[in-house]
Amino acid sequence: MLPGVGVFGTGRTVRVLIPLLREQGFPIQAIWGRNEEEAESFAKELDIPFFTSQSDDVLLHPDVHLVCIYTPPPHTRQIAVKALGIGKNVVSEMAASCADALQMVAAARYYPQLLSIMANALRFLPAFVLMRKLIEEGYCGALQVCEARVYGGSLLSQSYSWAWEELMGGGGLHIIGWCIIDLLSHLIGSHAVRVHGILRTFMRRAGPGIRSVTSDDYACFQMLMSGGVVCSVTLNFNLPGSTHHEVMVVGSSGHLAVRGTELWGHRHGDTREEHLLSDNSAAGPAVRGLIAMVTQLRLAFETQKDRCSWERPPVAMAASFEDGLYVHTVVEAVKRASRSGEWESVELATKETQSNHIQHTVSQ
């Protein structure tokens, strides 16, 4: 049986997500907006029976058993941790900081029977699912290099919002980079050990007023992975009208590349690239991935006898909250590297090191 869904957030992704959830049979029971007016107009527009700006009202709603968190990053941790505490299943976008991500991990570990996954839809994109399978089967041989490039228009809203502020989780590295960082470690099966990078804010003003933008619109960073693979990622959101989304994996005996939503491959000795997966949908990788993710969510819930239960296999490829913490750690290491100009180590925070760090800070 499919659970009722409570959705947090009223942004662009949510506008795409809600119809997709309904298509798969999920009843949308409640919506949360940052204020009553926003929530009400959104609920009216999308025909949602309950709206509120109080997060508890959604979390305690008796018909909500799956919570989808697509809020500005600073809200994410609080809602996710509370939702799990109340016994709701959670799909969540990225939090604002490592500290927040660590609390989410703690909550997820405490309630292992509840679904707790990060909403990186790229992991579900069929082209990446097949790419990962082929990598495992040795299509590329020994992996050497991964390259990812995402180009597009500005991620900023016309009026001032959290996306303008680096410290609130704005910027290409945080918003798009986290999906790519998570995807790359998922595809090649190893974690970043050291990172180096350049972040820039070329567009310092996005609209009228005195506020200036602090979040990055250009990121170029390299990750040295534990297995020796070199990953290089370029994100550029100063290309309005362009949409380029490419991930290439190069190995000793061939390469694989996902361009948009299609997969191409080339084995040494072949005369040209082979088209391994075509896709006729007009949707880009993010939306196409979302469609696949929602389908897998349905499969995880529909065979169960009650609305709270789910089974793992259909969502086994999803990013866990642990993966989310890892990605946060990489994102913060890239930010440090951009400031220091040096290679920065990726050291995963644990509860212990976290409290040690606080103690250390306090004792100084």
Next chain:
Amino acid sequence: MLPGVGVFGTGRTVRVLIPLLREQGFPIQAIWGRNEEEAESFAKELDIPFFTSQSDDVLLHPDVHLVCIYTPPPHTRQIAVKALGIGKNVVSEMAASCADALQMVAAARYYPQLLSIMANALRFLPAFVLMRKLIEEGYCGALQVCEARVYGGSLLSQSYSWAWEELMGGGGLHIIGWCIIDLLSHLIGSHAVRVHGILRTFMRRAGPGIRSVTSDDYACFQMLMSGGVVCSVTLNFNLPGSTHHEVMVVGSSGHLAVRGTELWGHRHGDTREEHLLSDNSAAGPAVRGLIAMVTQLRLAFETQKDRCSWERPPVAMAASFEDGLYVHTVVEAVKRASRSGEWESVELATKETQSNHIQHTVSQ
């Protein structure tokens, strides 16, 4: 009148260059090979009247007034400096080191009436000539980012040669990277101030035998230019069967991209990229550039009364030996950065710092 040409080297580029020179009317008078047999068989194959393995025999040949140097890098400096000293015009590929490049600069400065250009054919490629013009005219607005990517198969010969050895000027960074580094500074009109990079040798064995490869087959480096532009370059020669050659320049109001030999552009507000220069030739950028370079060389010489004289305008876009020294300095800084893991400054060697450095080394 077109000068007689003496060619140094018997490699792949020379096999392309000689027919192109002849097409434009240049008589090929002499060829130099590393040994007599190589020179003889090459001369026979390409119908060249004089062959030798003694460089002086070409340089002192009375019918040679233009010397094209396409030797392994360790030979380049000696031949170039001597050629200018004897009063011959010189087109040269890159030397093996900064010290060599500096001596070439000194010779070129001493004989300003002689032609002395670096053989970076990419500067002559019509797509890059137009790209540079459009950048100057403000097509992109204020420049922000340049990206260059070159993918291809191995640059190594099956049997051991200089190309296997980093110290002899082998490797993707040295062989292909120098053209790209030179091209980028030419396109955007500024020099690298600091560089960072990763070099790798994934293919450590190129053939049978005990020798292992020390030259890079993967390079990923970033250059911060004096005007604030960020350049990012990726070279990967572990992609046999693929040929990808792309240079993209992104600015505040649009972008330009040369893919292969064609130019594309996009101004903010347009619905899609415009095709600014098409090219029906099957040749890739290197050969297509060579065709254009040889044509410009003809134009520089043909209007003159004697075989030694030339005029500057047709070859004004060529890289000077000073440009060659700059590129060498960047290449060596990238190598340092790859070893140190830090941003390295690009400090152009001058005669003074060079001799100071030697003194310093000796006195230690």
